[in-house]
Amino acid sequence: MKRYVLLFLTAITFFVSCKSPKQKISNGLPSSSGKTLEMIIVTPDSLYKGELLDSIHQIFEKSCSGLPQAEPWFDVVHLTPSSFINSEMFTKHKNILIIDKNAGNPNTIKQAIDYKAYPQTIYEIKTDDMDSIYSILSRYAKTIRHQFRNNEHRRMGNAYKRDENLKLSEKIQKTFNLKLTFSADFYLAKETKNFFWIRKETKKESFNVMIYKKPYTSDDLLLEKKIIELRDSLGKAFIPASMPNSYMGTELRENVAELHRDTIKAGDFAMIETRGIWRSFGDFMGGPFVNYVFKNPETKELVMIDCFLYNPNQPKRDLLMQLESIVHNIEQLNKTNKK
Numbered sequence: 097m098k099r100y101v102l103l104f105l106t107a108i109t110f111f112v113s114c115k116s117p118k119q120k121i122s123n124g125l126p127s128s129s130g131k132t133l134e135m136i137i138v139t140p141d142s143l144y145k146g147e148l149l150d151s152i153h154q155i156f157e158k159s160c161s162g163l164p165q166a167e168p169w170f171d172v173v174h175l176t177p178s179s180f181i182n183s184e185m186f187t188k189h190k191n192i193l194i195i196d197k198n199a200g201n202p203n204t205i206k207q208a209i210d211y212k213a214y215p216q217t218i219y220e221i222k223t224d225d226m227d228s229i230y231s232i233l234s235r236y237a238k239t240i241r242h243q244f245r246n247n248e249h250r251r252m253g254n255a256y257k258r259d260e261n262l263k264l265s266e267k268i269q270k271t272f273n274l275k276l277t278f279s280a281d282f283y284l285a286k287e288t289k290n291f292f293w294i295r296k297e298t299k300k301e302s303f304n305v306m307i308y309k310k311p312y313t314s315d316d317l318l319l320e321k322k323i324i325e326l327r328d329s330l331g332k333a334f335i336p337a338s339m340p341n342s343y344m345g346t347e348l349r350e351n352v353a354e355l356h357r358d359t360i361k362a363g364d365f366a367m368i369e370t371r372g373i374w375r376s377f378g379d380f381m382g383g384p385f386v387n388y389v390f391k392n393p394e395t396k397e398l399v400m401i402d403c404f405l406y407n408p409n410q411p412k413r414d415l416l417m418q419l420e421s422i423v424h425n426i427e428q429l430n431k432t433n434k435k
Contacts, residue, residue: 128190128213128251132414134171135191135244138180143197151230155237160413161356162371163384167413169241188213190251191244194220195229203228205236207243215250217243246424248417253277253425268292272309273395275427286334293334302406303419306330312391312398318368320357323389324348327402331374342378344404346385363426365390374404384412388423401426 130136137144137152144152157168170191180186180194190213201222208218219240223229256277264284268276271292278294282303286293290310296303308330316322324346331344347353353373360369367390375382385404392399403419405412 125210125212125214125216126188128188128216128247129185130189130191131171132417133169133245133248134173134189135193136180136186136189137172137174137193137195138177139174139195139197140176143195144174148195148226148229151233155233156241162373162386163412163416164353164373164382165412167411170244188216190216190247192216192218193240194218196220196222197224197226197229198222199224203232205232209243215247217247219243245417249421249424252418252421255279256422256425264294268307269429272307272399273392273429274399275429276307276401276422277425278305278422291330291334300407300410301415303415304335304404304406305419305422306335306400306402306404308400308402309392309395309397312396317398318389320355320370323368323370323387323400324355326400327387330400330402332377337376337379337381339376339379342376344374344381345377347373347375347382362388362424364428365392365426367423381406381408383407384416386416386420392428394428 135156139148152172156170156172159166160169175183175186177194177196180192186192201224203223204221206220206222208216208220210216211218219236221229221232223232256279259279259281261278261280261282264278264282265276267284267287268274271287271289279296282294282296282305284292285295290308292305292307294305294307308326317326328345331346335344337343346355348355356371358369360367362369367388370387370389372385372387373382374385383404383406385402387403388401390399391397401423403416403423405416405419407415
């Protein structure tokens with residue numbers, strides 16, 4: 097029987113090559129390389145073709161859910177082992193998948209976190225036959241995708257902390273008893289005692305985050321229908337579009353868009369994540385959104401954080417990731433930090 101072993105986090109030591117010394121994970125690591133949502137596949141040219149190439153495409157390059165135009169989950173870059181090992185830049189890339197097929201190999205998958213750079217994840221699959229490669233990739237595809245995306249969240253979260261809007265952070269802590277970090281170019285556009293609309297505007301793009309809280313009265317609040325109803329009520333009440341009497345809401349026409357729902361772990365919380373397309377009613381604006389809903393156990397409140405982007409006729413995946421990263425680095429304040 098073939099055995100597939102996943103070695104996690106602190107349980108492993110991973111060697112990129114025999115030339116690479118053992119390195120202790122520390123905060124002193126250099127910054128990892130790579131563009132947003134880029135990953136490296138390291139395997140020989142003779143292997144990277146046919147069914148394996150198709151499998152990589154299906155797992156990592158299929159279209160992201162919740163975007164108005166087709167954009168892949170990841171931009172995949174293929175390297176041969178020699179090209180990878182001989183490049184310091186590539187060995188410090190943030191997302192690396194190594195596939196090694198040789199006679200006598202055990203059937204294993206190993207993981208290393210922050211080995212040569214920060215943030216960084218390296219997966220190495222070792223097998224002696226192609227069927228095992230496909231089986232391991234299929235079994236751990238979701239885990240690999242999640243960890244690679246988590247690197248993006250960690251990297252962007254650190255960037256926000258270096259340029260944090262401290263005044264905004266303090267207001268969020270006081271109102272919502274949560275730690276959310278926005279960079280200095282975000283500003284508070286609208287607020288009530290239980291609602292914030294936070295924005296960043298450039299010449300081409302509009303980044304938006306709604307934060308809302310209400311008493312957690314029933315688990316029914318986490319139903320998809322209830323989440324969309326709440327989202328739309330907030331959009332109608334607080335988020336105008338460019339035309340008079342227009343407002344932001346959810347695109348629910350079946351021939352235009354569909355919702356994608358998942359349960360995730362983001363920061364200190366388990367959340368319901370809903371992805372889809374927003375539209376302006378009474379106007380012609382629209383774009384992607386990702387909505388997060390969870391119960392704050394400290395305050396016994398339902399919290400909704402809704403991130404939506406306006407960037408017409410341009411790619412949106414990487415920009416939406418910037419907003420997602422704010423939520424994925426959320427922290428629960430201790431009771432002693434309550435104001």
